[in-house]
Amino acid sequence: MGSVMGPVLLWLQDVAAVTLLKARRTLLQAAVLFCVLLLLLWVSIFLYGSFYYSYMPTVSFSTPVHYYYKSDCDSADSVLCSFPTANISFLKNEKTQVMANGQPYRISLELEMPESPVNQQLGMFMVKMTCYTKGGQAVESVGRSAMLHYRSSLLQTLGTILFSPLLLSGMTEQKQLIEVELFSEYRTNAYQPTLGAVVEIQSKRVQIYSSQIRIHAYFTGIRYVLYNFPFTSAVIGVASNFAFLSVIVLFSYLQFIWGGLWPPEQVRVRVMMGDSTRFQQRKEEARKRMENASSQRELEPAEIGSVKESSDPQGNSSVPDPPSNEPSVSLDAPEATDLDSSGPEPRDSPGPEEEDGADVLLETCQPPQPGETTLRQRPGPWMSL
Numbered sequence: 001m002g003s004v005m006g007p008v009l010l011w012l013q014d015v016a017a018v019t020l021l022k023a024r025r026t027l028l029q030a031a032v033l034f035c036v037l038l039l040l041l042w043v044s045i046f047l048y049g050s051f052y053y054s055y056m057p058t059v060s061f062s063t064p065v066h067y068y069y070k071s072d073c074d075s076a077d078s079v080l081c082s083f084p085t086a087n088i089s090f091l092k093n094e095k096t097q098v099m100a101n102g103q104p105y106r107i108s109l110e111l112e113m114p115e116s117p118v119n120q121q122l123g124m125f126m127v128k129m130t131c132y133t134k135g136g137q138a139v140e141s142v143g144r145s146a147m148l149h150y151r152s153s154l155l156q157t158l159g160t161i162l163f164s165p166l167l168l169s170g171m172t173e174q175k176q177l178i179e180v181e182l183f184s185e186y187r188t189n190a191y192q193p194t195l196g197a198v199v200e201i202q203s204k205r206v207q208i209y210s211s212q213i214r215i216h217a218y219f220t221g222i223r224y225v226l227y228n229f230p231f232t233s234a235v236i237g238v239a240s241n242f243a244f245l246s247v248i249v250l251f252s253y254l255q256f257i258w259g260g261l262w263p264p265e266q267v268r269v270r271v272m273m274g275d276s277t278r279f280q281q282r283k284e285e286a287r288k289r290m291e292n293a294s295s296q297r298e299l300e301p302a303e304i305g306s307v308k309e310s311s312d313p314q315g316n317s318s319v320p321d322p323p324s325n326e327p328s329v330s331l332d333a334p335e336a337t338d339l340d341s342s343g344p345e346p347r348d349s350p351g352p353e354e355e356d357g358a359d360v361l362l363e364t365c366q367p368p369q370p371g372e373t374t375l376r377q378r379p380g381p382w383m384s385l
């Protein structure tokens with residue numbers, strides 16, 4: 001029994017060790033994969049946040065307006081010595097510009113004015129705004145009119161009676177909020193950025209509780225989507241960054257593990273395909289040229305030997321030359337001499353006519369067989385070697 005249980009226990013121990021090793025390896029791979037995915041997600045969120053912060057300008061900006069005027073004159077009947085004027089800065093923390101270059105903005109001025117008899121008798125008054133850049137140089141100026149909303153004496157009396165508890169407790173006041181739109185689509189220039197503005201109310205009798213200027217951006221295109229649909233834009237942006245980074249990491253892993261998606265041999269063959277084709281063509285042309293040259297060398301000694309045998313005076317034939325009625329050929333043959341001196345023109349490949357001519361020449365120049373008679377001619381000077 002002990003001899004049987006021993007191998008079984010060893011087998012179980014081996015199986016447990018292998019299973020534990022596989023489990024540890026799987027757990028390690030899962031941990032590495034989780035860390036990589038978490039890192040990619042964090043980088044994707046960071047990239048989207050950086051893009052949003054750098055691409056999206058300030059949506060809205062508001063700042064109080066504090067007026068100043070001269071008081072060194074003898075004023076009577078609540079008349080000021082000069083127009084109320086305020087200098088406004090369009091810089092955040094005296095460093096960052098509020099308005100982005102090329103972005104349209106709506107600039108308006110809010111005036112909180114009491115329903116006093118002076119303001120009611122004032123009627124219309126002008127509000128002027130002048131934007132300036134570095135050095136105080138004026139960039140753009142605009143003027144708008146404003147006035148209190150009309151309310152009859154009966155309506156004022158009824159409102160006072162109705163809201164008397166609130167008025168007595170101080171929870172409300174008899175005042176009006178006047179909004180004056182100065183610029184509907186103001187765009188700042190990159191070469192002359194707007195750093196501030198001067199607001200002037202052209203009336204010496206106006207009475208104001210408080211004033212505030214508001215700047216609101218009108219977005220179009222991608223900025224409109226990012227501002228009006230922030231959650232959807234964030235999901236799409238982070239998912240796009242995560243997918244792009246995942247593809248880069250996957251390709252890097254394949255390059256490190258397998259050496260890339262395509263083996264380098266295939267890439268080298270594809271790149272060198274054109275060069276190898278041209279090299280093969282040149283090799284074939286050189287081989288044909290060498291064959292033609294060797295065939296010409298083999299033909300030249302055969303032609304020379306046949307000519308020598310035909311012009312040998314000590315031949316076996318002793319038949320005299322029969323008289324011929326044809327005119328004798330002159331020994332001086334300048335045309336043949338010229339041809340011999342010029343030599344044959346080199347050719348890369350002999351044509352079929354030249355090969356047939358060489359075969360005929362070899363057949364006609366064969367040595368005479370016994371019992372046959374041959375006609376021996378005196379060789380001319382062009383046949384001498």
